[in-house]
Amino acid sequence: MKSEGVSEGSCTAVKRVCLRRSSENSTVEDRPAGGTSVQVSVIVPVYNGSDWLDQCLQAVVDQDYQGSMELSVYDDSSTDNSRAIVEGWRDKLEERGISLVISGHKSEKPKGVGFAKNQAVSQSCGQYLCFQDAIVGCQVRRDPEGSTERYTRWINSLSPEQLYTQVFTSHGPTVVMPTWFCSRDWFLKVGPFDEGGKGVPEDLLWFYRSLRLGGSVLRVDECLLIYRYHQHAATHSVLEETIWTLRVNFLQERVLDQWDSFTIWNAGKQGRKLYRSLSLTNQKKVKAFCDVDENKIKKGFYTYEDSKERPKPKIPVLRVKDASPPFIVCVKLVSTDHTHTHTYTHTHTHSSMKPNSSQSLIY
DSSP states (O other), rough: OEEEEOOOOOOHHHHHHHHHHTTOOOOOOOOOOOOEEEEEEEEEEESTTTTHHHHHHHHTTTTTOOSSSEEEEESSSSSSHHHHHHTHHHHHHHHTTEEEEEEEESSSSSSOOHHHHHHHTTOOEEEEEEEOOOOOEEEEEEEEEETTHHHHHHHHOOOOHHHHHHSSSTTOOOOOOGOEEEEEEHHHHHOOOOOOOOTOHHHHHHHHHHHTTOOOOOOOEEEEEEOOOOOOOOGSOHHHHHHHHHHHHHHHHHHHOHHHHHHHHOHHHHHHHHHHSSSHHHHEEEEEEEESOOOHHHHEEETTTTTTSSSSSEEEEEEEGGSSSSSEOEEEEOOOOTTTOOEEEEOOOSSSSSSTTTOOOEE
């Protein structure tokens, strides 16, 4: 992510932020009043992570980065021994020159990934933030090998241009959250993660806010992360419809609101769903659907039966050769991973966030 106006901060200043944000049930360890500056804070929100923490913390210890580092862990009311596991790594971390800051709360219920990340950031004091929850991203390798194969291939193969132009996909951010690295200044400018709790895609919401503020997106083209897949991951609590609504709204804001008219390429289920999801203003901009399926073309038009307008809107269905640009091309991609049944929609623009009339956008 972009790092504008980065300045060296002190632990003293960050501690004041931490104390202001901490809840009455959280316990933040005392830090030296004068504290020294830290270059990188590794941010780790934890909830019942005992099965994976040892590998996660070993990876932190094994880093070849030689600058000053700290590990900031926030325990979101774990009911297992996650906290004890982290504490057990304190000596190894300090031998490596990595200071450990750990706190948490003991409420009856966890407060969510967004809350835990914000708390871990608040109690840290690094000039840069490296998110390791188990924006410069990197390529990843899945564990177990082969899980979410299509998704992994997508996030690893995006070109620098596509990191911007494919932000409308159902996959989420074009650089995945566990690989994010950004300056503290930029994080504070964008603001904290949404703390809505379970089912809220806090990373996608933050990513969109960053782009709205002009944040850049970069990826290191090396595989620097093992990205663990398991059925209890917080990402599984986010409904596909929630992601769909967010990205359609972002598509309208960044592209469709600037277009005078457009054609939806796909007169089938996915194309019609996109049409129904649009604002009334953008629905009126749809000149036609186009398709290669003769059965759909023979029907001549699509009637929006649920519309409150009278007469109900009827959108022509044309052959591709008879349709005019710009196009929104809807493509539904079914995951090849047999461990889950999610489907994804792929997004791409040929050159910019606001394609001109000779371009198409695959949604």
